Amino acid sequence: MVTRARCVSAGAARDLAGRMSRAAIIGLLAVATVSMPRSASPRFYPDDPLWVDDDRAMPVKAVPIEDTNGFDFVVNTFAQPGERRDVRALNVNTVDEVPDSSWFTNRIGRKAMSVAEIVRGPDRAESVDLAGWKVSGGKTTGVQPGFRMTDPQGQTYQIEIDPPSNPELASGAEIIGTAFYHAIGYHVVDVYLAEIDRESLVIADGATIRDPLNGRRRSMKKYDLDNVFNRAARLENGHYRVLVSRFAPGAPLGNFRYYGKRPDDPNDLVEHEHRRELRGARVFGAWLNHDDSRGVNSLDMLETTNGRTWIKHYMFDFGSILGSGTIFAQRHRSGNEYIFEQKPGWLSMVTLGLYVRPWMTIDYPDVPPSVGRLEADRFDPLTWKPEYPNPAFANMRPDDAFWAARIVSKFSDEAIRSIVEKARYSDRAATDFVTNTIIARRNKVVAAWINQVCPVADVALSADGSLTFTNAAVDAMAATPPERYSLNWFRFDNATDQRTPVGGAMTVSSGSARVPEGLTGDYIGVSVTATHPQQPGWTTPSTFFFRRASGGWSLVGVERGSAKTSES
Amino acid sequence: MHRHVVLCWALVIVAPTVAWSQEPATREEVDRQRREQQAKEVKSYQPGGLERAMNFAENKAIFLLDREGIHPKLGSLTTGSGFAYGVGFRDRDLFSNKGALELWAAGSIKRYWATEARLTFPRLANNHLYLETWASHRDYPQENFFGLGPDSNRDDQSDYAIRTNHFGGRAGVRPFEHLLVGGAMEYLEPKLGAGENDRVPSVPDVFSPFDVPGITSRSDFLRSSGFIEVDYREPLNAKRGGWYRFDFSHYDDHSTNRFTFNRLDADVRQFFGFLAGRRVIAARLFVSTSDTEAGQTMPFFFMPTLGGNDTLRGFKEYRFRAPHAILAQAEYRWEIWSGFDGALFYDAGKVANERSDLNFQDLEKDYGIGFRFNTNSGVVFRVDAAFGSADGKHLYMVVGGIF
Numbered sequence: 017m018v019t020r021a022r023c024v025s026a027g028a029a030r031d032l033a034g035r036m037s038r039a040a041i042i043g044l045l046a047v048a049t050v051s052m053p054r055s056a057s058p059r060f061y062p063d064d065p066l067w068v069d070d071d072r073a074m075p076v077k078a079v080p081i082e083d084t085n086g087f088d089f090v091v092n093t094f095a096q097p098g099e100r101r102d103v104r105a106l107n108v109n110t111v112d113e114v115p116d117s118s119w120f121t122n123r124i125g126r127k128a129m130s131v132a133e134i135v136r137g138p139d140r141a142e143s144v145d146l147a148g149w150k151v152s153g154g155k156t157t158g159v160q161p162g163f164r165m166t167d168p169q170g171q172t173y174q175i176e177i178d179p180p181s182n183p184e185l186a187s188g189a190e191i192i193g194t195a196f197y198h199a200i201g202y203h204v205v206d207v208y209l210a211e212i213d214r215e216s217l218v219i220a221d222g223a224t225i226r227d228p229l230n231g232r233r234r235s236m237k238k239y240d241l242d243n244v245f246n247r248a249a250r251l252e253n254g255h256y257r258v259l260v261s262r263f264a265p266g267a268p269l270g271n272f273r274y275y276g277k278r279p280d281d282p283n284d285l286v287e288h289e290h291r292r293e294l295r296g297a298r299v300f301g302a303w304l305n306h307d308d309s310r311g312v313n314s315l316d317m318l319e320t321t322n323g324r325t326w327i328k329h330y331m332f333d334f335g336s337i338l339g340s341g342t343i344f345a346q347r348h349r350s351g352n353e354y355i356f357e358q359k360p361g362w363l364s365m366v367t368l369g370l371y372v373r374p375w376m377t378i379d380y381p382d383v384p385p386s387v388g389r390l391e392a393d394r395f396d397p398l399t400w401k402p403e404y405p406n407p408a409f410a411n412m413r414p415d416d417a418f419w420a421a422r423i424v425s426k427f428s429d430e431a432i433r434s435i436v437e438k439a440r441y442s443d444r445a446a447t448d449f450v451t452n453t454i455i456a457r458r459n460k461v462v463a464a465w466i467n468q469v470c471p472v473a474d475v476a477l478s479a480d481g482s483l484t485f486t487n488a489a490v491d492a493m494a495a496t497p498p499e500r501y502s503l504n505w506f507r508f509d510n511a512t513d514q515r516t517p518v519g520g521a522m523t524v525s526s527g528s529a530r531v532p533e534g535l536t537g538d539y540i541g542v543s544v545t546a547t548h549p550q551q552p553g554w555t556t557p558s559t560f561f562f563r564r565a566s567g568g569w570s571l572v573g574v575e576r577g578s579a580k581t582s583e584s
Numbered sequence: 585m586h587r588h589v590v591l592c593w594a595l596v597i598v599a600p601t602v603a604w605s606q607e608p609a610t611r612e613e614v615d616r617q618r619r620e621q622q623a624k625e626v627k628s629y630q631p632g633g634l635e636r637a638m639n640f641a642e643n644k645a646i647f648l649l650d651r652e653g654i655h656p657k658l659g660s661l662t663t664g665s666g667f668a669y670g671v672g673f674r675d676r677d678l679f680s681n682k683g684a685l686e687l688w689a690a691g692s693i694k695r696y697w698a699t700e701a702r703l704t705f706p707r708l709a710n711n712h713l714y715l716e717t718w719a720s721h722r723d724y725p726q727e728n729f730f731g732l733g734p735d736s737n738r739d740d741q742s743d744y745a746i747r748t749n750h751f752g753g754r755a756g757v758r759p760f761e762h763l764l765v766g767g768a769m770e771y772l773e774p775k776l777g778a779g780e781n782d783r784v785p786s787v788p789d790v791f792s793p794f795d796v797p798g799i800t801s802r803s804d805f806l807r808s809s810g811f812i813e814v815d816y817r818e819p820l821n822a823k824r825g826g827w828y829r830f831d832f833s834h835y836d837d838h839s840t841n842r843f844t845f846n847r848l849d850a851d852v853r854q855f856f857g858f859l860a861g862r863r864v865i866a867a868r869l870f871v872s873t874s875d876t877e878a879g880q881t882m883p884f885f886f887m888p889t890l891g892g893n894d895t896l897r898g899f900k901e902y903r904f905r906a907p908h909a910i911l912a913q914a915e916y917r918w919e920i921w922s923g924f925d926g927a928l929f930y931d932a933g934k935v936a937n938e939r940s941d942l943n944f945q946d947l948e949k950d951y952g953i954g955f956r957f958n959t960n961s962g963v964v965f966r967v968d969a970a971f972g973s974a975d976g977k978h979l980y981m982v983v984g985g986i987f
Binding site for chain 1: 921
């Protein structure tokens with residue numbers, strides 16, 4: 017028994033040792049594996065920077081998410097949805113730009129666009145002729161009177177008409193806004209101006225409308241059109257000027273939100289409040305007074321490409337930008353204060369109205385009714401607000417703002433005027449006023465946001481070690497040149513994300529410098545600041561990373577301002 | 585053991601290489617792996633409780649009050665009726681959307697009730713012609729009465745019941761956008777009775793029938809009237825502009841030929857907005873006067889009254905009553921938040937037994953503060969607290985605005 021027991025004990029000991037060894041091996045392997053991620057995930061991959069985000073890769077099965085106005089207001093006003101964090105936008109590529117995606121396509125920000133291209137916008141045709149079109153249904157959303165029409169090929173369009181009190185107001189705003197937002201890079205639908213003869217309209221068989229009185233869908237009747245045209249501005253020739261908006265292709269999936277992700281979209285990797293193009297939309301919104309920048313004014317469409325379904329995200333409904341409130345001149349409050357804002361409200365209540373909100377004293381210019389309420393003198397981009405809090409806007413950082421402001425700066429005076437002329441205001445004074453106001457607001461927007469970081473841009477390093485760069489703020493005439501630039505060079509270890517300074521601070525007075533002696537390696541970088549008495553933001557460094565390439569150096573990374581990332 | 589130790593160290597050394605080989609080599613691969621991982625976690629969107637509630641409220645409930653067909657009828661029936669609720673039916677696309685039919689019946693917490701049928705053609709002749717006709721029954725069982733004239737005594741509060749059938753029609757022409765001119769004919773069958781408020785005596789218990797003309801009347805009346813209305817408020821819940829109405833009515837006693845009289849009402853409201861329309865001074869002057877031919881008397885229940893939530897807010901409903909009345913009201917309204925205003929108000933007015941006494945001397949006065957939930961079209965709900973009157977403090981919670 018003893019022997020057997022000893023044998024059993026020895027066997028057990030061997031088993032135990034074996035088990036311990038296996039555990040140790042597994043443990044060590046785990047430790048080794050876990051300890052490696054930093055070195056296993058380089059900062060820059062060989063294919064960086066990516067300019068296309070393949071967010072159509074995974075097939076999507078999604079159902080509509082249609083927020084109501086009330087829900088969107090309540091949630092964003094009182095619930096603070098999404099994540100508020102000072103973190104670099106999570107969808108930018110390594111050179112701090114937004115790749116093309118289902119959300120955004122780089123246009124004027126990355127390539128030169130002719131004025132004609134900018135003005136044409138998303139439109140597939142020069143114009144539309146409504147002959148042969150039929151009324152195919154009622155309009156389901158928005159306050160602007162309208163209905164749907166279908167062309168002989170079966171394509172559906174939305175028709176909207178301006179109110180008698182403000183002819184050309186909302187249609188002009190929509191035309192202008194669509195062209196701007198398209199050139200900026202957002203996905204928008206084709207919009208056209210046309211004239212319609214009320215008497216020639218034919219209601220298609222099967223046309224339906226959601227009854228405005230009870231919300232039920234029913235057959236569309238002639239008086240439904242009367243209800244539309246009773247609220248419409250009529251032209252001298254008896255016709256009506258209408259806005260014709262092409263329905264986006266695909267199946268509607270409701271709207272996107274400025275926070276969170278779609279739970280049913282595997283391609284939606286980044287919380288929307290951390291998307292650069294949604295954060296930066298605050299800059300564009302301020303510029304064009306798009307106070308209606310909110311989720312319910314967006315559109316998700318399920319498209320199919322090569323048999324694979326994916327979601328395309330649209331911005332739409334620009335009818336209440338600039339001075340337009342769609343069916344009336346924009347409210348004084350809009351752009352200046354949220355619909356519900358605690359402090360001014362309580363102040364107003366307890367002082368019995370003696371507290372005067374600053375925007376109440378804005379003296380809006382006397383302009384044609386097609387313009388509405390728009391001005392530039394009192395406009396302050398930094399304090400501009402949409403109708404209610406927007407989580408992406410709240411997360412906007414100086415680097416997001418710089419990205420957007422630089423895009424704004426690309427719109428020339430000529431381009432702006434040409435876009436405004438596309439609205440075909442009958443009063444020349446309206447065209448002039450809107451043009452000049454957008455230009456003035458552009459200048460304010462660019463000056464406010466392009467200078468919050470060191471605005472060095474277009475950085476290139478040649479094979480012989482010559483560094484050249486421009487100053488985006490100076491180029492945009494938003495600042496005078498700095499007294500000097502300070503450059504700090506470093507060697508960069510891509511595997512460990514470590515920087516090793518090489519040489520001391522280098523000072524230059526213009527946009528050229530040379531790599532210091534002894535700086536070699538596969539990756540090098542330079543951190544740049546500028547000294548300017550009026551631009552304190554220029555002391556916030558912009559950092560550029562270069563990778564050795566066959567022909568010299570290629571720019572592989574850009575970091576503006578805070579280096580905080582999602583890991584920090 | 586030695587073999588295992590060697591194996592362990594070998595794994596430690598090799599592991600990174602193994603791990604590296606499993607790491608993506610490109611950014612595209614990184615993103616692809618993230619999408620594949622997320623694809624395993626996708627799920628249908630499930631709205632939360634708040635979202636479902638808001639969706640219901642906006643897509644369904646909001647249509648309840650204004651819906652076609654059967655709908656709830658909420659609000660008040662007349663000044664002092666208390667909150668009323670009932671059921672209605674409407675059809676607003678009669679005759680190719682030119683006409684609207686509305687039927688309803690409602691009762692209040694103070695046992696008032698009413699029912700009405702109304703057929704309206706609001707936009708005939710390209711919005712230049714307005715027609716409507718109606719039939720209704722109103723049962724107001726406890727209307728206040730304090731006596732006639734400016735010197736009525738608060739301690740004489742009594743009540744009466746009045747049940748009236750109405751049959752009428754009205755036509756209006758709108759020659760210009762802001763002007764409406766028209767006339768109306770209405771047949772009224774008022775029946776008076778003892779008040780049903782247990783806490784106050786009925787009118788005959790306090791007043792002699794000689795002091796209350798018409799208290800024993802069984803007369804029916806044909807009312808013919810003409811009116812002019814100017815409305816250029818912007819918006820309807822006005823921040824500027826004005827609303828003026830002049831209404832002349834002839835009441836013809838069809839039964840006893842004792843209570844025939846004429847009544848003229850003038851109601852002028854002016855609105856002065858400033859600070860972007862977020863501050864509004866609203867002013868109102870209402871004057872009502874009447875006359876009778878020899879041998880005729882104006883029945884007390886057709887006399888203008890003052891007191892209550894929409895006239896002299898520092899006094900009880902119908903506190904003052906006489907053949908003539910004048911009322912001046914002013915409000916300073918300030919926006920607190922969009923859709924929520926504050927208001928400071930001042931009311932002054934009086935009734936008069938003689939037209940010559942219709943002036944601004946010896947007015948009854950009150951003042952107060954209010955808060956209003958509103959839209960561009962009007963006040964939805966308001967709370968007014970009135971002070972400074974001989975009647976003490978009054979608090980009103982009212983569905984609807986004042987002027």
